[in-house]
Amino acid sequence: MPSPQPLLAPETLRQLRRLEIRTRRLVDDLFAGRYLSTFKGRGMTFSEVREYQPGDDIRAIDWNVTARMSAPYVKQYAEERELTILLVVDNSASLKFGTVSRTKHALAVELAALVTFAALRNNDKVGLLLFSAGVERYVPPKKQKLHALRLLRDMTVLEPTGTGTRLGEALAFLNRVQRKRAVVFLFSDFMDEGWEKQLAVTQRRHDTVAFVVEDPRERELPAAGRVRLEDLETGDTLWLDTGRAGVRESFRAMQADARTRRDAVFKKLGLDVIPLETGKPYVKPLMAFFEARAKRFR
Numbered sequence: 535m536p537s538p539q540p541l542l543a544p545e546t547l548r549q550l551r552r553l554e555i556r557t558r559r560l561v562d563d564l565f566a567g568r569y570l571s572t573f574k575g576r577g578m579t580f581s582e583v584r585e586y587q588p589g590d591d592i593r594a595i596d597w598n599v600t601a602r603m604s605a606p607y608v609k610q611y612a613e614e615r616e617l618t619i620l621l622v623v624d625n626s627a628s629l630k631f632g633t634v635s636r637t638k639h640a641l642a643v644e645l646a647a648l649v650t651f652a653a654l655r656n657n658d659k660v661g662l663l664l665f666s667a668g669v670e671r672y673v674p675p676k677k678q679k680l681h682a683l684r685l686l687r688d689m690t691v692l693e694p695t696g697t698g699t700r701l702g703e704a705l706a707f708l709n710r711v712q713r714k715r716a717v718v719f720l721f722s723d724f725m726d727e728g729w730e731k732q733l734a735v736t737q738r739r740h741d742t743v744a745f746v747v748e749d750p751r752e753r754e755l756p757a758a759g760r761v762r763l764e765d766l767e768t769g770d771t772l773w774l775d776t777g778r779a780g781v782r783e784s785f786r787a788m789q790a791d792a793r794t795r796r797d798a799v800f801k802k803l804g805l806d807v808i809p810l811e812t813g814k815p816y817v818k819p820l821m822a823f824f825e826a827r828a829k830r831f832r
Contacts, residue, residue, distance in 0.1 A: 550686055557647040561655055564817065568824035569652040573617060573717055573741070583607045617658040617717055618675050620740075621646045622708060623689055624722035626666040626699040627766040631749055634813030638747040641812050642721040643689045645745055648820075649719050650682050661712075664688060665704035667696030672711065698767050699725060705732035709739065718742045723752075730799050743806045746796075750813055754786040 561569075583596050586606035594608040623646055629639035653660045654677070661675030662685045671688050673681075701722060708718070709732060718740045736742050755761075755776045763772045774781055800807050808823050810816050 546691055550683070550690060553644060553647055553686060553690070554651075554683070557644060558651050560648055560817070561651045564821070565648060565652050565824075568821065568828070569649075569656065572824045572828050583609055617653070617656075618712075618714055619649065619653045619658050619660045620663060620675060620708065620712060620716045620718050621649065621660065621685065621689075622663045622665070622704060622718060622720045622722075624666070624699065624701070625664045625670055625689075625692065625694050626725075627694065627697060628699060628723055628725045629747070630766055631752075632812045633749055633751045634811075636812050638723055638749055638812055641810060641816070642745065642747050643686075645747075645810070645816065646689055646719065646721055647686050650685055654679065654682050660685065662688060663704060663708055664692060665700065665707075666694035667698040667700050669704055669707050670694055672707070675716070697769075701726045702729035702732045705729060705736050709735050712740070716740050719745065721745045721747060723747055724796050733799070733805070734803055737803045737805055743808065744800065746807060746809045748809070748811050750811055753789055755782050757782065 583599050584607065586595065586600075586608050596607050596609050599607040623642055625639070629642060630637050632638055632640065650660050657677065659675035659677050660682060662671065662673040663669065664671040671692060673685060673688065699722075701724065712718075718736060720736075720742065722744070724744075724746060733742075755774070757777055757779075759777045760773060760775050763774060764770070774785070776782055797807075806823070806827065808819055810819060
């Protein structure tokens with residue numbers, strides 16, 4: 535029997551309501567049509583076979599039927615009218631970082647809410663996999679507004695039970711439980727190691743899109759003198775003299791190298807990636823992604 539859900543504080547309820555109103559408005563004004571044209575119709579189910587005609591894709595040949603009929607036959611497919619959407623959301627401590635207008639976690643949740651209501655608008659099922667050092671919460675894909683609001687609540691209020699980030703473990707769980715092909719939206723800062731193999735499996739089985747959420751201070755440090763840096767996941771601290779140009783350059787180069795190695799993995803896998811920063815609007819990057827992807831699949 536599922537455990538009862540905790541009562542939410544009035545301020546949390548107001549926060550969720552503001553998030554719902556803001557993201558619903560964006561869906562209605564901007565994203566519903568683009569979501570539809572970008573993701574609808576990408577999933578296909580087997581319908582029937584017919585005799586091969588010149589110009590058909592030879593990869594669609596049904597070799598079993600061809601052998602029985604002694605003539606080439608190809609498989610025909612019908613568009614899936616209902617998609618399965620799975621939100622994989624990083625809830626680790628590193629997402630609590632933010633130096634501009636919001637934390638990385640707040641940005642990830644707002645983006646996930648946007649996808650949720652776009653899917654709801656188009657009658658798709660949406661599920662959630664929330665993770666940090668392990669899988670924190672898994673909610674199987676369903677429809678209905680109450681279900682969507684539950685996903686928003688879980689993403690907003692659930693605190694991680696462990697420290698650290700285990701993206702690879704979360705993806706391994708996803709690869710076990712999500713057998714049917716889905717559209718996977720992955721929201722993370724990817725500050726972890728050892729996730730590449732499982733992401734390759736996810737990308738092979740599902741239509742996968744990575745939202746990379748970052749903060750500008752993770753790219754370079756300001757000249758602020760002697761400062762104490764703390765790892766939010768391990769608690770380790772480090773004093774740096776940011777007034778020294780060499781220190782700032784070393785930090786910038788180290789972070790740039792980490793991003794280069796991460797992006798090389800994305801490129802190798804052919805992953806759709808949307809890089810986003812806490813201090814910048816996300817509407818234009820999302821619109822550009824939708825338009826580029828729609829053109830690619832025409």
